[in-house]
């Protein structure tokens with residue numbers, strides 16, 4: 834939801850713009866997060882879950898799955914919450930779908 838910076842009214846969406854119906858102010862609306870190549874969401878263990886088709890674009894590597902013992906998994910990098918934390922590598926088993934993070 835957008836609010837007009839001039840009169841604080843709620844703005845209506847019109848194509849790629851948000852338009853104030855009260856004073857006519859127009860503002861470009863930026864693209865939403867669906868444009869991201871990889872959509873991730875957190876669960877309680879800080880392991881993001883990758884959804885849908887995007888999985889096919891991930892690189893794979895030789896690593897042993899702790900769940901089923903399979904030796905190949907997708908992997909990706911992700912920075913954790915704080916900016917001063919280092920990047921963490923995540924794996925997802927190509928066979929059983931188990932997702933886990935690489936610990937130091």
Ligand SMILES: [Zn+2]
Pocket residue numbers: 837838839840841842853854855856857858
């Ligand atoms: Zn307005």
Ligand SMILES: [Zn+2]
Pocket residue numbers: 898899900901902903926927928929930931
């Ligand atoms: Zn597995």
